[in-house]
Amino acid sequence: MTSSPESGWAVPADADSPHEGGFRARMDITTDRGGPRYGEFSEEIRRLMDLARYACPTPEITDELIDQVRALNKRLEDVQIDEWRSPAGTRIDLPARGNITLPPYEISEGGPDGVVASVTFRPFHLGGNDAAHGGHVAVAFDDLGGMASALAVQGITRTAYLTVSYRSLTPLRTPLRMHTWVENLDGRKAFVKGTLHDGDRLCADLDALFIALKPGQP
Numbered sequence: 001m002t003s004s005p006e007s008g009w010a011v012p013a014d015a016d017s018p019h020e021g022g023f024r025a026r027m028d029i030t031t032d033r034g035g036p037r038y039g040e041f042s043e044e045i046r047r048l049m050d051l052a053r054y055a056c057p058t059p060e061i062t063d064e065l066i067d068q069v070r071a072l073n074k075r076l077e078d079v080q081i082d083e084w085r086s087p088a089g090t091r092i093d094l095p096a097r098g099n100i101t102l103p104p105y106e107i108s109e110g111g112p113d114g115v116v117a118s119v120t121f122r123p124f125h126l127g128g129n130d131a132a133h134g135g136h137v138a139v140a141f142d143d144l145g146g147m148a149s150a151l152a153v154q155g156i157t158r159t160a161y162l163t164v165s166y167r168s169l170t171p172l173r174t175p176l177r178m179h180t181w182v183e184n185l186d187g188r189k190a191f192v193k194g195t196l197h198d199g200d201r202l203c204a205d206l207d208a209l210f211i212a213l214k215p216g217q218p
């Protein structure tokens with residue numbers, strides 16, 4: 001199914017959808033869905049969110065912006081698809097797999113020793129006082145911790161618990177180093193650790209458990 005329901009919200013998957021159970025049984029990765037300029041599109045959307053976060057428009061400009069954003073949303077409603085095949089989340093050539101809901105990251109290492117990535121929290125990720133919101137830090141740990149555990153179990157995992165300790169402020173607009181790795185693998189259980197550094201300074205660390213999904217598990 002490629003058309004949007006009237007509400008323009010969730011689009012259900014059809015029989016061709018590449019999943020069994022709750023998460024991707026196979027990752028239907030792509031570098032061409034959305035076209036060669038899809039990365040530019042994602043970046044413009046991120047920029048829109050950054051600018052909107054700090055905007056204080058006049059009432060007249062707010063009226064104008066509503067019309068423009070409604071027109072953009074109408075255009076996007078016409079090209080909705082299910083989650084398993086949207087470029088956002090499957091474009092492995094783009095930061096954070098093209099997933100605009102994640103803080104953008106670029107992976108430099110991924111293997112048995114874990115995952116190392118450069119993560120940049122954007123103005124949109126503001127918590128307060130020019131520092132990143134703790135929830136967005138947890139989102140980055142969840143995704144990259146999930147990736148480290150997926151590599152270790154060679155399958156799909158789901159977060160059972162995730163504890164983030166915030167050790168110092170996490171700056172915005174700064175490339176930071178995130179490292180996640182499996183400390184201990186016990187059957188389906190992957191105990192994951194992680195760190196987030198700004199240069200030599202530890203911003204946050206992670207203690208999490210990810211569970212490998214059984215075939216077809218919702």
Ligand SMILES: CCCCCCCCCCCC(=O)SCCNC(=O)CCNC(=O)[C@H](O)C(C)(C)COP(=O)(O)OP(=O)(O)OC[C@H]1O[C@@H](n2cnc3c(N)ncnc32)[C@H](O)[C@@H]1OP(=O)(O)O
Nearest residue numbers: 027142143144146147150157158159160161188189209211
């Ligand atoms: C290249 C592309 C990469 C792509 C990489 C993409 C990465 C994306 C990562 C995103 C990850 C998410 O956000 S996931 C979304 C957030 N998480 C969720 O919604 C999870 C909701 N919960 C669940 O679905 C379930 O509770 C599960 C799957 C976590 C576990 O259920 P289950 O499969 O039935 O397993 P269950 O028998 O209960 O537990 C298995 C073992 O784990 C233990 N266990 C289970 N939960 C816990 C817990 N909270 N704390 C301690 N221990 C626990 C049990 O005691 C048991 O130990 P023993 O008796 O065997 O010793």
